[in-house]
Every structure is written in structure tokens, then in C-alpha cells.
Amino acid sequence: MxxxxxxxxxxxxxxxxxxxxxxxxxxxxxxxxxxxxxxxxxxxxxxxxxxxxxxxxxxxxxxxxxxxxxxxxxxxxxxxxxxxxxxxxxxxxxxxxxxxxxxxxxxxxxxxxxxxxxxxxxxxxxxxxxxxxxxxxxxxxxxxxxxxxxxxxxxxxxxxxxxxxxxxxxxxxxxxxxxxxxxxxxxxxxxxxxxxxxxxxxxxxxxxxxxxxxxxxxxxxxxxxxxxxxxxxxxxxxxxxxxxxxxxxxxxxxxxxxxxxxxxxxxMSKSLNNYIEIHEIKDKRFNPLSLRYLFLTAHYRSKMNFTWKGLKAAETALDRLREVIRELKASTKQTTSNKTAKDYQEKFLKFINNDLNIPRALALMWDLIKDKNLSNKEKYKLLLDFDKVFGLKLSEIKEVKIPEKIKKLSKQREQLRNKDQWQKADEIRKQIEKMGYRIEDTEKGTKIKKL
Ligand SMILES: [Zn+2]
Missing domain, CATH: 3.40.50.620 (HUPs)
Incomplete structure (x- = not known):
């Protein structure tokens, strides 16, 4: 309703x-x-x-x-x-x-x-x-x-x-x-x-x-x-x-x-000459979908304040979201927890149907990403479903295939780090970056991302 x-x-x-x-x-x-x-x-x-x-x-x-x-x-x-x-x-x-x-x-x-x-x-x-x-x-x-x-x-x-x-x-x-x-x-x-x-x-x-x-x-x-x-x-x-x-x-x-x-x-007024045209977003190398994301963070009836800093933050959030989608898509682990998934679905519907409370629905999306009671598959399914309303093109995000060569270099780097050969390890990191990939050391181990 x-x-x-x-x-x-x-x-x-x-x-x-x-x-x-x-x-x-x-x-x-x-x-x-x-x-x-x-x-x-x-x-x-x-x-x-x-x-x-x-x-x-x-x-x-x-x-x-x-x-x-x-x-x-x-x-x-x-x-x-x-x-x-x-x-x-x-x-x-x-x-x-x-x-x-x-x-x-x-x-x-x-x-x-x-x-x-x-x-x-x-x-x-x-x-x-x-x-x-x-x-x-x-x-x-x-x-x-x-x-x-x-x-x-x-x-x-x-x-x-x-x-x-x-x-x-x-x-x-x-x-x-x-x-x-x-x-x-x-x-x-x-x-x-x-x-x-x-x-x-x-x-x-x-x-x-x-x-x-x-x-x-x-x-x-x-x-x-x-x-x-x-x-x-x-x-x-x-x-x-x-x-x-x-x-x-x-x-x-x-x-x-x-x-x-x-x-x-x-x-916005003619006298202040502070109009920003929509295409300027792209001219400044922002993804226009980051602008869309930014607009989703405020309730439609409220007055909203645009700042370039805010747009940058929206782009960071969207990038993070796209990264999550890639990871979820690549993951093969499967566990089922249908009750939790159903709860999220119901909450989402409740929020959007309450005079389009999209900011709340967005927050819910980030909650579910962190929820340990959901399998990756369930998360992926829910995110794509929510995106029917958000419209952030999440279903079009492709998995990034990391070339074998990069994987091999990353392994070598890890071995060097284990032997405390930091300088050599760092050289390999730079080499990988030159080839268009970034190495990130996380608690869960090393991650390779496309730049
Ligand atoms: Zn009219």
C-alpha cells in the first residue's frame, strides 16, 4: 500500500x-x-x-x-x-x-x-x-x-x-x-x-x-x-x-x-550565476550515477543542498557499492537464510511505500551488506531487487577477471613480504599498479582491484 x-x-x-x-x-x-x-x-x-x-x-x-x-x-x-x-x-x-x-x-x-x-x-x-x-x-x-x-x-x-x-x-x-x-x-x-x-x-x-x-x-x-x-x-x-x-x-x-x-x-539564481548544468558533472569526470546516488540521499520533498564535496562522497559510496556487487557476484559460497532476506524485503517495501522514504531504504541497503545472517547470494539478489527503485545500474556491473599474470605477481609479492623483503615486495606492487591493478592488504588477506 x-x-x-x-x-x-x-x-x-x-x-x-x-x-x-x-x-x-x-x-x-x-x-x-x-x-x-x-x-x-x-x-x-x-x-x-x-x-x-x-x-x-x-x-x-x-x-x-x-x-x-x-x-x-x-x-x-x-x-x-x-x-x-x-x-x-x-x-x-x-x-x-x-x-x-x-x-x-x-x-x-x-x-x-x-x-x-x-x-x-x-x-x-x-x-x-x-x-x-x-x-x-x-x-x-x-x-x-x-x-x-x-x-x-x-x-x-x-x-x-x-x-x-x-x-x-x-x-x-x-x-x-x-x-x-x-x-x-x-x-x-x-x-x-x-x-x-x-x-x-x-x-x-x-x-x-x-x-x-x-x-x-x-x-x-x-x-x-x-x-x-x-x-x-x-x-x-x-x-x-x-x-x-x-x-x-x-x-x-x-x-x-x-x-x-x-x-x-x-x-540557484540568475543574479548569483550559480547554475551548474547537468553535463558539467561528466565534464568534471564524475559518473552521472553518483549524482543520482546523491539525490537519493535526501527525501524528495526536502530542500537539498548540493556541494561538490557531497558529490565526491556520493561517488565514493557508489564505488564502494559497485565493489560490493563485484565481490558478491564472484563469491560462490552459498548458505540460505530466507527469513532474514524476507525481513529486508518487507522493510524495503515499507520504506519506499511510506511517501518514498528512499534515504531510509538506502540505509537499509548498507545494513544488509553488513549482515552476517545473509548469504552472499541472498545479498546479491536483494541488492539487485532494491536497485529496481534506486536505478544505479547495479545489474550491469561486471565481474573483474584478474589476469593470471597479475595473480602470480601478487603471490610473489606476498612471499617476499613473508620473508620481510619489503623493498622488493613494494617494487612488485608498483609493477602491478603500472599494469592497471591495485593491491590492497586487508584483514582477510590481499585483494586485487582494477584501477
Ligand atoms: Zn506544466
Whole structure:
């Protein structure tokens, strides 16, 4: 039984999908005007963990993730570069998909782009006008009259002030204080791409795309909608207003919001210029899966602080884990202790199903590695099973075959050490290192590792 915190009810609730064992999930995707940063990366990993928990609980998942290829930011950037928004999207959409792949994120079922859904968008805007929620301005823009939607603010708790009724905001992004009528359709302005509509030429506002795509691919009422915490208002609030007014039914049963990421103790912001792009992790020779591991160590709803030191520690932990997997895989010893294994399995399920308590599940994983009541085979099986949720590619780790030549040298070294011929032994150690292997002396004897 999976329990999830629902932003809409502000409570942890038992998750029940509309159709048994089928989950329809929608997550807000990127505006493809530049490379994704670590804040995006954290959100994507958290949505992926959620999806994996649904799958672990034996659900089918249909996941839709939109690509925003028309937006104020897109147009500004394309104009700066002297290219079209299409060219800009063609440059950054593949980069986004590459980031997802690097972080071992299960691909969505569909990545619909705004520009591919203009007729559907016009249709929904029209229906909102017909129902009295949308009104047309002189410049050909269409606005949503928030005072007409009586539940406006139910997700974020933002209240509509009387004084502000009738004020309008045309920009795609705006602040919490600005509860105002928002643009469903923006009348054409110079240097902007446009499409023809019943209200003249123009382009969609930002919020309408998600209402349209969720409806198109998942239906009028969907099981779950996810996004980063900072999308709660105005974006998600506006999605609710649009969808519920247009469709006449509840839009989303469970709202899932992922916590934000700070960089070295500071909020990510343009003014501080402290954005770290996801690909920089690889540029700095880190394994992107170490970043994934790092994200798993914080609960999805909490604010998290990224530091390079923290990433280094995550990489060390992941390396250690990979080493454990290699050792367990190579081990042939077999003893059975099914009761203990079953206990771990049950605990794991309990943790992940408790609003995705992944940090606790990770700690459990390290406990089981140390547990003397489990056979190596059982440990290996459990780790691979847990990794269905963690997504650290543990099943792909290969055993390292140590060449006979290295084994022989290592034996010689040991014999020399037994005869107290330390200098000669050390020379052999260096020779082995030159050949790409490291000798480690442990309590259990000498170990050879590939560098
Ligand atoms: Zn959205």
C-alpha cells in the first residue's frame, strides 16, 4: 500500500489509481532554450523514483512529459542567437534526453511538444471563451478571468484579492503576489513566432499546454501530476483553473511536488550565476550515477543542498557499492537464510511505500551488506531487487577477471613480504599498479582491484 503526500490535500494519502494497476502520470518538462541544470536533474530523478516505485508495486505506468518549445524564454534566446525557436529546440531537446539517459531515468511514453499541439490548444482556449472563463483583449490576446473560477488557489493556498481582480499578466512566469488574469493566448508582437487563431495571429500562453496534453494523452481526470515545488504557483494553479473549467471535472487526484536544490548553501539564481548544468558533472569526470546516488540521499520533498564535496562522497559510496556487487557476484559460497532476506524485503517495501522514504531504504541497503545472517547470494539478489527503485545500474556491473599474470605477481609479492623483503615486495606492487591493478592488504588477506 503506497502512501504519498498530496499537495492538494496537504496530507499523506493511500494512493489509488482510477483504473486498477494502471497509473497515468504527467510531469512538467523543460523549456528547451538551454542545457538543464542540477535543479532540473534532481526533479527528474525524483519523478523517476516515483515511477519506479509504482512499477515495483506492479502497476503499469503511462508517463507523459511535455517539451515547452514556445515560451517567453525560448523567443528571447532564439532572437539573441538570431535563430528560430525550432532551431533552438532542435539543439536542446536531444541534450535534455541525453541528461535523462545519463541519470538512468526511464523514458516517458511520450514527449509531446507545444508546437505539435496548436490545434488542440486553440480548441481548449475556444471552449474556455465559450464557457465564460476566457475573454479577448484588443491586441488579440485571450486571458483567463481568475475571479470566475471559484476554487482558484486551492492547490497553493494563494488567495485572490478583490483589489487585483481584472488585472492582467502576460508574461509566462510571474510571482506569488501577482494573482491576476493570465494569458491563454498571446496576441502577436514583433519578432515573435505566430500561428493563426480565431482571435488573430499569436501564440499560446505557457500554462495551457499542460492542460491540453494531459487531457489528450491521459484523459480529463488524471491520477498524478508532478512538478518542481516552484511550479505550484502560478503554473499548476492555472492548469487546474483551465482544465476544470474546460472539462467540468476534477483535473488531478494526486499532486506530487519535488523539493528544490540549493548550490553550496545558496538559492540557484540568475543574479548569483550559480547554475551548474547537468553535463558539467561528466565534464568534471564524475559518473552521472553518483549524482543520482546523491539525490537519493535526501527525501524528495526536502530542500537539498548540493556541494561538490557531497558529490565526491556520493561517488565514493557508489564505488564502494559497485565493489560490493563485484565481490558478491564472484563469491560462490552459498548458505540460505530466507527469513532474514524476507525481513529486508518487507522493510524495503515499507520504506519506499511510506511517501518514498528512499534515504531510509538506502540505509537499509548498507545494513544488509553488513549482515552476517545473509548469504552472499541472498545479498546479491536483494541488492539487485532494491536497485529496481534506486536505478544505479547495479545489474550491469561486471565481474573483474584478474589476469593470471597479475595473480602470480601478487603471490610473489606476498612471499617476499613473508620473508620481510619489503623493498622488493613494494617494487612488485608498483609493477602491478603500472599494469592497471591495485593491491590492497586487508584483514582477510590481499585483494586485487582494477584501477
Ligand atoms: Zn506544466
Amino acid at each position: 503506497l502512501k504519498l503526500y498530496n499537495t492538494l490535500t496537504r496530507k499523506k494519502q493511500v494512493f489509488k489509481s482510477i483504473k486498477k494497476k494502471h497509473v497515468g502520470m504527467y510531469t512538467c518538462g523543460p523549456t528547451v532554450y538551454g542545457p538543464g541544470h542540477l535543479g532540473h536533474g534532481r526533479s527528474y530523478v525524483n519523478f523517476d523514483v516515483l515511477k519506479r516505485v509504482f512499477l515495483y508495486n506492479k502497476n503499469n505506468v503511462k508517463h507523459i512529459l511535455n517539451i515547452t518549445d514556445v515560451h517567453d524564454d525560448m523567443i528571447k534566446k532564439a532572437n539573441e542567437l538570431g535563430i528560430t525557436i525550432k532551431e533552438l529546440a532542435n539543439k536542446y531537446t536531444p541534450l535534455f534526453l541525453k541528461d535523462l539517459d545519463d541519470l538512468n531515468i526511464i523514458p516517458a511514453d511520450k514527449y509531446p511538444a507545444v508546437t505539435e499541439n496548436i490545434p488542440e490548444i486553440i480548441k481548449m482556449v475556444k471552449s474556455l471563451i465559450d464557457k465564460g472563463y476566457g475573454y479577448i483583449e484588443k491586441d488579440g490576446s485571450v486571458y483567463y478571468d481568475v475571479s470566475k473560477f471559484k476554487n482558484y488557489g486551492k492547490l497553493s493556498g494563494t488567495k485572490l484579492e478583490k483589489a487585483k481582480t481584472g488585472t492582467r499578466v502576460k508574461t509566462d512566469k510571474y510571482e506569488k503576489e501577482d494573482v491576476a488574469d493570465f494569458a491563454l493566448w498571446k496576441g502577436w508582437e514583433k519578432r515573435e513566432p505566430f500561428w493563426k487563431s480565431p482571435w488573430g495571429k499569436g501564440r499560446p500562453g505557457w500554462h495551457i499546454e499542460c492542460s491540453v496534453m494531459a487531457k489528450k494523452y491521459l484523459g480529463n481526470t488524471i491520477d498524478l501530476h508532478g512538478g518542481a515545488m516552484d511550479l505550484k504557483f502560478p503554473h499548476h494553479e492555472n492548469e487546474i483553473a483551465q482544465s476544470e473549467a474546460a472539462n467540468g471535472v476534477k483535473f488531478v487526484n494526486y499532486w506530487f511536488h519535488a523539493g528544490l536544490l540549493e548550490i553550496e548553501g545558496q538559492k
